[in-house]
Amino acid sequence: MADSSIMPQGLGIVGATGAWGAFVTLLAIFVRQWVPLRRIRVDAEQKFRDDLAERVTSLESKLEKKDADHMAEMAIMRHRLNNVTACLDALLLLIEQDPAKASEAAEKIRRMRAGQLTAEATERGAVSAAKIERSAE
Amino acid sequence: MDALTALRLTSIVAWFIVAVALGGSAYRAVTGKTYAYDNFRACFFFVALLMLGFNGRWLVAPNDRSIWVALYALSVLVAFFILRVARAHGRGGDGR
Numbered sequence: 001m002a003d004s005s006i007m008p009q010g011l012g013i014v015g016a017t018g019a020w021g022a023f024v025t026l027l028a029i030f031v032r033q034w035v036p037l038r039r040i041r042v043d044a045e046q047k048f049r050d051d052l053a054e055r056v057t058s059l060e061s062k063l064e065k066k067d068a069d070h071m072a073e074m075a076i077m078r079h080r081l082n083n084v085t086a087c088l089d090a091l092l093l094l095i096e097q098d099p100a101k102a103s104e105a106a107e108k109i110r111r112m113r114a115g116q117l118t119a120e121a122t123e124r125g126a127v128s129a130a131k132i133e134r135s136a137e
Numbered sequence: 138m139d140a141l142t143a144l145r146l147t148s149i150v151a152w153f154i155v156a157v158a159l160g161g162s163a164y165r166a167v168t169g170k171t172y173a174y175d176n177f178r179a180c181f182f183f184v185a186l187l188m189l190g191f192n193g194r195w196l197v198a199p200n201d202r203s204i205w206v207a208l209y210a211l212s213v214l215v216a217f218f219i220l221r222v223a224r225a226h227g228r229g230g231d232g233r
Contacts, residue, residue: 012201015194019207022186026214029166030221033176036169037225044226 065134072127079123083116142196149192156185176222183215 087109094105138146162178165171190208198204 012198016203016207019190019211023211026183030218032169041225
């Protein structure tokens with residue numbers, strides 16, 4: 001450590017004056033920046049709230065789309081299940097009525113299924129077209 | 138010059154560079170014409186002044202209490218200014 005006795009005694013006063021000068025300067029900054037700093041905080045909080053509201057709106061929109069997609073998929077699956085059930089019931093009924101004509105019954109059911117598959121494909125195509133149209137908006 | 142004095146001088150040089158680099162921001166904060174994050178940099182400028190003061194007083198006037206008083210007062214004000222600036226940027230903001 002340096003010996004204070006070899007240093008000019010006036011440096012203590014100079015140092016203290018400088019420190020108090022810095023104190024007054026910082027006090028001036030404090031006063032000068034009081035309103036700007038408050039404005040930064042208020043603006044940032046406002047932007048934060050606006051961003052959140054925007055995200056919520058976007059999420060709601062996405063949720064509605066996903067809900068619509070889900071309902072459409074469920075409708076297609078329900079139709080397919082109903083068709084298959086109807087075909088199975090019809091096949092069983094025909095075989096029960098006349099087991100000897102089982103192959104003829106199977107042919108009838110096969111034609112019935114072909115019509116159903118065409119209808120299912122049309123329905124699936126309509127749903128896909130609606131999705132593409134909505135995503136293009 | 139002993140090792141402690143050498144280390145103290147190194148610290149003074151390092152913080153002096155910081156003070157010089159950030160002095161412009163403190164000046165703009167005083168004048169009110171701040172660029173982005175000038176208040177942040179002003180905080181660091183005054184921390185640098187504190188470090189210069191506390192290091193320098195051991196070299197130039199180790200027994201002078203008046204520097205201690207001024208530096209402690211400055212440190213209190215710096216603490217509150219840091220709190221003020223940190224609170225202003227709690228939710229982001231462009232720092233102006």
